[in-house]
Amino acid sequence: MGRKQKLRQEKRNIKNKAAAAAAPEVTAAAADATTFSTEDAIAAAVCKKAEALKKTTAAAEVAAAADAATVSTEDTIAEAACKKAEALEEQLPKSDTYVQGFTNNITTREQFEFFQRGATEDACIHSMFRMGQMLTDAHLALPWFLEGAIRGSSKCTMILMLECYSLFKVPYREIKPYALQDYWGKINTYYTGASFVDDMKCLRGCVEQECAICSKTDTKTLTLQQCKGCSVYCYCSEGCQTIHWKEHKHRNECKQVQILNKYHKPYAKEIRDAVIRGDKEIPSLEKLRYKLGLTRPTEEYQEFFKRTYNGKEIDPDDYLVAREDGTVWVGSTPSSPIGTS
Template sequence: MNDDNDDDSIDHTSDGFPIKSNYYNVGKGLLDATHFDLALDAFKRGAESDGCVPCIKNYCIGMSRVRKQTIHLILPWALEGAIRGNPFCINMLLHDCYKGDKVYPAALVGYWSKWAVKGLSYISGDRKETKKNFGTFCCVCEKNLPEDNGDVTLVKCGKCEYVSYCGTKCQSFHWKELSHACECHQLQILIKYHKPYAIEIRNAIKNGEDPKYFPKLQKLRRKLGLSKPKEDNEKSIQFLSDDNNRDIGFINARNDVKATHKATIDDTDNDTNNDLLLTKKAIQDAHDYMLSRYGQAYVDEHTKRGEVTAMVWKNNHHAVHDITGTLLS
């Protein structure tokens, strides 16, 4: 590729990961012909079928440029690239996926910031300073250290040791209502199954090993919920059906479907089938996001507890009730 065109092209393969799928060349050809949607589909196929890192990367780039309204759907693919050691995908996690979250995932940002520079080398200054700053105020109510408020005593989260709380009320709210328990759960998976093997996984993929037969990578993917087929996860979708769910992926997906309704659906009683189809897609998109963000084990655990049973989606006079029972039976 010519250097002059590098900034304008979606084709980025200079970071040393081999092209492992013919779909990459198909996608590149479609891009040259300005068939962007077809090119994205080709890159996605290469990512799914062959675990091709250049395909994963180019799919993420394309989604971020062409479909900015659904940026949250990039996260599982950015995570796939990140755990393989691709620096572009790591930076996309930090600057595109996590940056847009309503609730800033400070612990996950801190973890991936370690690997965000060339060659997976550690950075120290900015990351350590950020972590230090997060320890100076309550992450929920933003009360400061005792020197600013004499009655405030801050306690760090016992799991991630990254964020701090001024008391049990804020801690409980952050864990239960703002999903910090989910964030801590994924962080523990990354510390146990990614951190000790990150460079080994990266080097193996760069040397051309088939990711499907690399046990440490596949175990990590299973723990993160990246390997389970979508159709096997439908029973877990009801985890996302609570309208009080705080996750930005769910919020974005819900907004997407509302916008689609407004553009294409008349508010009549005869539109139930269309409404269900649109809603199912939004739930599936949000479900994929949650799996990649927090892991299959956490989603399954909440489904088994029966904490979430149904969803009501209202659009003017039109409403879909008990989506999980109606849609997934």
């Protein structure tokens, strides 16, 4: 090897040694750069996640506030409705026997007797409401709430709608009186202006949009037909309507709704005004009571007081919806008009 070649080889060796010496530092620097890059990415991801959580939390807080506002609004409306109902009840006259029912140191039995006299002898709506509350069997309480409701008691209409005919109270039953609940919901709204009308629209919407039996809905080839009697339920066929009328007893409910629409709805204000005036004879009211079966002879339903029918024990809730002719299973005061005997 010549002298020049040796010099070139030495230069290459020096470069290689320098490169080898610098390699760890370069690798470390690269690693540090990668680490910094990773940390930056992680930090960015954390910040992004934090921002997302912040937005989610804010959205949740807004939603919670909206829900709280809705609940608060609903509570306020319900509270206002109750206050209005109470104010409307105060317009209705109170009999002396009703007032005596709150005498100190009397037994529950004595109190009930005062209310019973107030209801049957004085036609006191407040007494009717109290009687309904004190009767533990629903089928015996219903005629008294009904007596109060047809006379203009907003509290009695609310009991009919939210208790007696409540869909949520007896969800497992085949007999679900949507139409009766719908009727008294509208009457209650008429009296109080309460927001129950929205619930009724929801209820009516659910019922009107599907067949009452098979739940079929309107299609291009199928148009549901509405019940002509109550205008609440819908059917996809005559077969489903027959099942609903016979097996689900809608015939009974529908008939009573028709009676109420014909003999109560057009005269509701007239009857209430007459009650407030203290009129002893109200022809439209007595005709309605007769049509509903409230004036039936006691002998016809005496057995129900023992919680039996045709010798068999009954479930009171099964006798809240009307009989086939639309009349109630249990009457209130037979024959003579209440308050005139």
